[in-house]
Amino acid sequence: MPDLGKLKTPDNLRALHAEVQARWGVIDLLDFLKESDFVMNFTDDFSTVATRENTPREVIRKRLLLVLYALGTNIGIKRVADGGRHGESEAALRATRYLFVNRDNLRKAIATLVNATLRARDEAWWGTGTACASDSKKFGSWSSNLMTEYHVRYGGHGVMIYWHVERKSVCVYSQLKSCSASEVSAMIEGVLRHCTDAAIDRQYTDTHGQSLVGFAFAHLLGFKLLPRMKNIAHQKMARADPGDAVPACLAPMVTERAIDWELIAQQYDQMVKYATALKLRTAEAEQVLRRFTRGGPKHPTYRAIEEGCSSFSGTG
Numbered sequence: 004m005p006d007l008g009k010l011k012t013p014d015n016l017r018a019l020h021a022e023v024q025a026r027w028g029v030i031d032l033l034d035f036l037k038e039s040d041f042v043m044n045f046t047d048d049f050s051t052v053a054t055r056e057n058t059p060r061e062v063i064r065k066r067l068l069l070v071l072y073a074l075g076t077n078i079g080i081k082r083v084a085d086g087g088r089h090g091e092s093e094a095a096l097r098a099t100r101y102l103f104v105n106r107d108n109l110r111k112a113i114a115t116l117v118n119a120t121l122r123a124r125d126e127a128w129w130g131t132g133t134a135c136a137s138d139s140k141k142f143g144s145w146s147s148n149l150m151t152e153y154h155v156r157y158g159g160h161g162v163m164i165y166w167h168v169e170r171k172s173v174c175v176y177s178q179l180k181s182c183s184a185s186e187v188s189a190m191i192e193g194v195l196r197h198c199t200d201a202a203i204d205r206q207y208t209d210t211h212g213q214s215l216v217g218f219a220f221a222h223l224l225g226f227k228l229l230p231r232m233k234n235i236a237h238q239k240m241a242r243a244d245p246g247d248a249v250p251a252c253l254a255p256m257v258t259e260r261a262i263d264w265e266l267i268a269q270q271y272d273q274m275v276k277y278a279t280a281l282k283l284r285t286a287e288a289e290q291v292l293r294r295f296t297r298g299g300p301k302h303p304t305y306r307a308i309e310e311g312c313s314s315f316s317g318t319g
Contacts, residue, residue, distance in 0.1 A: 032072070032076065033068070033069075033072050036068055036071065036072055036075075037068055039116065040064065040068060042119070043115055043116060043119050045112040045115045045116055046063075046064045046067045046068065046112070048108055048111040048112040048115055049063075049067055049103040049104065049108045049112065050103070050108060051102045051103055052102055052103075052105065053102055063099065063103070065089075065090075065091065066091055066095060066096055066099040067099060067103060067104075069083050069084075069089055069091060069096055070083075070096050070099050070100045070103075070104060071104070073096070074100075074104070080093060080096045080097055080100060081093055083096065084096055110198055111198075113174075113199075114197075114198045114199050117169075117173055117174075117175055117199045117200075117201070118199055118200045120173055121173070121199070121200055121201060122200075129170065130170070131202075133201070133202055133203060133204045133205060134169070134170055134203070134204075134205040134206075134207065135167050135168065135169050135170075135175065135193075135194070135201070135203045135205070135206055135207070136167075136168050136206075136207040136208070137165065137166060137167045137168070137189070137190050137193055137206065137207070137208055137212060138165070138166060138208070138209055138212070139163045139164065139165040139166070139180070139186055139189065139211075140163070140164055140166075141154050141156075141157045141159075141161050141162070141163055141182065142161050142162055142163075142164060143159060143160065143161040144160070144161045144162050146160060148162065150162050150179065150180075150181045152181050152182040152183055153182065154182040155182075161182065162179060162180070162181065162182065163179075163180045163181065163182050163184065164177060164178070164179060164180070165177065165178050165180055165186065165189040165190075165193065167190075167193035167194070167197060169201050169203070173201075175193075175197040175199050175201055175203075176192075176193040176196065176197040176198075176199075178192060178193065184289060185288075185289060185292050185293075186208070186211045186212045187211075187212060187213065187214045187216065187217040187288075187292060188287070188288035188289040188291075188292045189212075189288075190206060190208055190212045190213075190217065190228075191217070191220060191221070191224070191281065191288040191292075192287070192288045192289075194206055194224070194226055195224070195281060195282065195284075195288075196284075203226055204225070204226050204227065205226065205227045205229055206221065206226055206227065206228050206229065207229050207230070207231075208228070208229075208230045208231070209230065209231050210230060210231060210232055210233045210234070212230060213228060213230035213232065214292075215308055215309055215312045216292055216295050216305070216308055218312045219274065219308040219311055219312055220277070220278055220281065220288075220291075223274060223275065223278035224278055224281065224282060238256070239256060239257070239258050240253070240256050240257050240258070241257070241258055241260050241261060241262050242257060242258070242259070242260070242261045242262070243261065243262055244261055244262075245261040247261075262310050262311075263310045264310075266303075266306060266307050266310050267307045267310050267311050269303075269307070270303055270304045270306075270307035270308075271307070273303075273304045273307075274304055274307065274308065274311075277291050277304070295308070
């Protein structure tokens with residue numbers, strides 16, 4: 004089909020835009036941030052790394068909003084300060100950035116806003132909010148960054164940001180990963196560590212966010228892994244027991260080999276042990292998955308996982 008080029012904007016859409024702007028005007032993004040804090044007081048989640056706070060909290064709140072606006076929009080603190088246009092110097096904003104803005108404080112503030120958004124929703128329109136989708140994006144970064152790596156899929160050096168977005172609207176978790184890090188481990192980390200009130204029972208990913216180990220731990224941790232698999236045409240299913248009858252329509256997808264239930268029973272306690280370690284945060288998902296994906300002879304627990312997930316195995 005030939006490229007039709009850019010289509011003309013419909014007149015009714017132009018009229019709608021004009022009416023919205025005439026009624027509500029153009030609202031500054033900083034005003035949205037300020038109004039959110041007036042309602043939820045999420046800046047109270049930012050505590051100082053110093054031993055005490057000498058500056059009044061109202062002053063800190065104003066500086067925090069300016070710093071978060073500078074970082075979130077990538078404008079930068081220097082441009083936001085702009086010679087004291089907001090009544091705050093660049094030095095004061097940078098000191099606030101250094102003392103208050105860190106990963107733990109940001110995660111607490113994000114959880115406060117996400118939980119407030121979930122509570123304000125009408126479930127008749129939005130549902131209960133139990134599904135989540137995750138994916139990564141590669142960002143270029145300076146070579147001096149210790150996490151910078153060459154990305155074999157997208158090319159170029161950079162880092163990877165992995166997002167978990169609930170029902171296409173609210174980001175419940177984000178994490179910085181190296182380009183060679185497993186997207187399956189990032190997927191599991193987001194479901195377990197999102198720190199919000201969203202009860203995720205379905206997790207959607209692309210092909211790179213799933214694996215045999217991912218399916219196994221998703222089942223053990225109590226959520227469904229629902230990936231888009233580009234190699235679905237090559238997947239094979241094993242028989243539950245030898246000699247099981249198979250419908251004719253499924254015959255091309257089923258192998259003659261049956262699942263080794265004895266091996267699964269032998270390694271079941273080990274699988275539960277690893278899943279419990281992930282649940283209790285005594286082990287990182289990256290560490291657990293690396294144990295099963297490194298070279299050499301297959302780990303016995305990994306062989307049991309292969310048996311349990313043989314319905315999704317491409318090798319049968």
